[in-house]
Structure formats: structure tokens, C-alpha cells
Amino acid sequence: MTNKITIHLASPRGFCAGVDRAIEIVKKTIKKYGAPIYVRHEIVHNKYVVENLKKQGVIFIEELDKISDKSRPVIFSAHGVPKSVPNSAKMKKIFFVDATCPLVTKVHKEVEQLNKNSFQILLIGHANHPEVIGTMGQLPKGSVYLIETINDATSYNNLSNKEKLAYVTQTTLSIDDTVEIIKILKDRFPNIQSPKKDDICYATTNRQLAVKKIAPLCDILFIIGSKNSSNSLRLVEVAKKSGCENTFLIDSKNESKANDIQKYKNIGITSGASAPEKLVFDLINEIKKNAEVEIKEIEVTKEKISFKLPKTLN
Numbered sequence: 001m002t003n004k005i006t007i008h009l010a011s012p013r014g015f016c017a018g019v020d021r022a023i024e025i026v027k028k029t030i031k032k033y034g035a036p037i038y039v040r041h042e043i044v045h046n047k048y049v050v051e052n053l054k055k056q057g058v059i060f061i062e063e064l065d066k067i068s069d070k071s072r073p074v075i076f077s078a079h080g081v082p083k084s085v086p087n088s089a090k091m092k093k094i095f096f097v098d099a100t101c102p103l104v105t106k107v108h109k110e111v112e113q114l115n116k117n118s119f120q121i122l123l124i125g126h127a128n129h130p131e132v133i134g135t136m137g138q139l140p141k142g143s144v145y146l147i148e149t150i151n152d153a154t155s156y157n158n159l160s161n162k163e164k165l166a167y168v169t170q171t172t173l174s175i176d177d178t179v180e181i182i183k184i185l186k187d188r189f190p191n192i193q194s195p196k197k198d199d200i201c202y203a204t205t206n207r208q209l210a211v212k213k214i215a216p217l218c219d220i221l222f223i224i225g226s227k228n229s230s231n232s233l234r235l236v237e238v239a240k241k242s243g244c245e246n247t248f249l250i251d252s253k254n255e256s257k258a259n260d261i262q263k264y265k266n267i268g269i270t271s272g273a274s275a276p277e278k279l280v281f282d283l284i285n286e287i288k289k290n291a292e293v294e295i296k297e298i299e300v301t302k303e304k305i306s307f308k309l310p311k312t313l314n
Contacts, residue, residue: 002137003036003262003266003290003291003292004265004291004292005262005265005266005267005287005291005292005293005294005295005298006263006265006266006267006270006293006294006296007041007103007267007269007284007287007293007294007295008214008217008266008267008296008298009214009268009269009270009280009284009295009296009297010207010210010211010213010214010248010268010269010270010298011210011298011299011300012203012206012207012210012282012299012301012302012303013207013210013269013270013271013277013280013311014271014272014275014276014277014298015273015274015275015276016102016201016202016203016204016273016274016303016305017303017305017306017307018078018101018104018113018201018203018273019044019078019101019273019274020104020306020307021078021099021101021306021307021309022043022077022101022138022278022306023043023044023049023076023095024076024151025058025115025217025309025310025313026039026043026053026058026075026099027039028156028309028313029073029075029097030056030057030058031314032313033072033073033122034057034188035056035057035058036057036058036059036069036072037057037058037072037073037074037075038058038059038060038061038067038072038073038074038075039053039058039059039060039061039074039075039077039219040061040062040063040064040074040075040077040081040085041059041060041062041077041079041081041130042060042077042228042231043060043074043077043078043099044062044077044078044274045079045225045226045228045229045230045232045274046225046226046229046272046274046276047226047251047276047290047296048251048252048276048278048279049274049276050110050276051197059112059173061074063209063262064085064088064089064094067094070092070093070290072226073094073095073096074075074089074095074096074097075095075096075097075098075099076096076097076100076134077099077100078098078099078100078101078104079100079104079129079130079134080100080101080104080105080108080130080131080135081098081100081130081134081137082133082134082136082137082138083137083138084137085101085137086098088288089170097312097313098310099183100134101171101201101307102307103171103199103201103202104131104134104135104171105250106199107135107168107169107170107171107195107199107277108134108135108138108168108300109170110195110199111135111138111139111143111144111168112138112139112194113142114166114168115139116212117164118164119164119165119166119193120145120158120159120160120161120164120165120166121139121143121144121145121166121167121168121186122144122145122146122147122165122167122168122171123135123136123144123145123146123167123168123169124147124148124164124167124168124170124178124181124182125146125147125148125168125169125170125171125173125241126148126170127146127148129170129230131170131171131172131230132146134172135168135170140276144273145158147181147185149181150180150181152181153181153184153185153188154184154188156185156188157188162189162191163191163264164246165191165192165193165206165309166194167182167185167187167192167194167195168195168198168199169195169198169199169200170200170230171199171200171201171204172200172201172204172230172231172234172273173200173204173234174208174234174237174238175200175205175208176238176241177237178200182194191284191295194235199209201273202274202305203231203273203303204231204234205230206300206301206303207235207270207272207273208234208235208238209300209301210270210298210299210300211226211235211238211239211242211268211270212242214236214268214270214296214298215239215240215242215243215247215268216242216243217265217266217268218244218246218266218268219244219246219262219264219265219266219267220246220247220248220264220266220267221239221244221246221247221248221267221268221269221282222247222250222256222268222269222270223235223236223239223247223248223250223270223271223272223285224250224251224252224269224271224272224279224283225248225249225251225271225272225275225277225279226251226272226274226275227249227251228305229272229273229274229275231272231273231274231314232249232271232272232273232274232275233249235249236248236249236268239268247268250283251279251312252279252282252283253279253282253283253285253286256283256286256287260288261287261291262291267285267287269283290293
């Protein structure tokens, strides 16, 4: 007798507009300038995407001094870079294309404006994440103070002027965790200035809302995304908190142990903002090999956002 399985498919899932744009920038640069081209840091945090681009002639580097042919273009990843990186590229006369997500650029502009207006700036985010390094690197060292945890928010007191305090956030955080940290900061510093518009990006928010909706329905839930993808890791946390303790982050169908899945009746699937849709359907097809599958897509909103490419690539 064939096993019957219901797959609860979260929507929205997968690529966001910033990731779409970054990958498109890489492809257009190869088309316009030929291979090889360099990309500083992984263009987006996804193993499949990175391996695919390597085959097309992309050389991934962590620092500009690893570029052996300075006549070739270099692209800065979607996570954003410190100011020192484009400055260094200009000095070395390296042609670069900036693929920073426009929503990250918005945060960069916020911190610059706040700094200009003499605010002490708190950045809620994760240490060593490239986006956080990039945002803190927009200003001189010491201008931005990192708040990672509730404990950091409770103990922060490095204040010269209580009236001139502001916070910004990394774009890929868990909405719920960030709300708790912001509440503590607002209770402690009632005059703290918030961003005019929430810094957590629309795609992160939507994917977390979709996961909250499917988690209580699932016996097991798979988040497709890479281990270094912040937004994918947050989806795992959200799913576990929302009722599916049995949640796993996997890079591809190969990690899903499809045979073991057969004992579950309700399987949840979604993917982080840097994971391609192909990986979702690879997993679904793998499950279909041994089971009769009904797919229920649970959509919380439709995404219609797209970002323009840099003029240099037109």
C-alpha cells in the first residue's frame, strides 16, 4: 500500500528581490565582460548558487588582494561591504560592480545620516555576519555599537547623551527576537530613535510568517538553505518556536534521508531567501518516488518587489 503524505508548502519562499538582483548582476557582468570575473565573498549564502556560478567563470575571493588579474571586474556581494572595500578598489584601479541589496544600502544610509546628526548608534545583529561587518564599516570604528542579545540590550550603558540614541537592525533577523530586544531598549531609553521604516526586510518577514502558519500542521519540516545563511537559520528557529520541534536545515534533497520521511504524514517545506526554487522541487520529487503526495501551498502574501540593476550593466 502506498504511503499518503501531505506536503505543506510555505509561500512566499526562496529567492527575494535582492538575491535575484545580485545573481542577475553576476550573470550580466559575465555576459558583458566575459569570464573570469571575481566576486568578493559568496554573492549570496547558498552552496548550490555559488557552485553553479563557479562553473560559469566566477572566482570567489574574500579580500581584494587575492585578485590575481586586476583587469577583471569584481562584484561586491548582496550583503554589503565596509566603505574601505570600494575605496581600496578605486586605489587599485579595479573596476567593480556593487550588488549590495538595496534594503541593506538603506540601512547604510541610515547609519551615515544618524552619525552626521551626532547620534550614538546601536546595531541589532549578529557579530561576524558580512552584513553587520558592512554596516559597521560605513563609519569610523567605535561609531556603531553591536547589540546581539537581550542581555546586551539590558546591560548597554555606554551613553554620553540619552537624547541622542538610535538603533538600526540587520535585515535578516528573527522578527520575534528583535521585537524583544527593541522593547528592552525602548523601556530603558524612551527617547531612542527607531528607523522610519522597519529594517528587517520584507522577504525575511514574509518567509517567517509563512513558516509560522505551516509549522503547527507538520510532523517534520525542512528548510532548504545553507548553514551560513542567516535568514534560513532564523526560519529554523521560528519553525521550532511555532510548533514543529522536528525542523531541519538542509542544503538539498540529499540531506533529507527521503526513506525516513515515509513515516511522516505531514511534511512542511520552505526555503530561505537565497535558495533556488529548483531545490524545493528536487525534494518534492524525491518524496514522490515512494509516496502518494498531496501538496497544499499555504500563502501568506504575494511578493511583487523587484530592484533595478546598476546602470553600468545596461
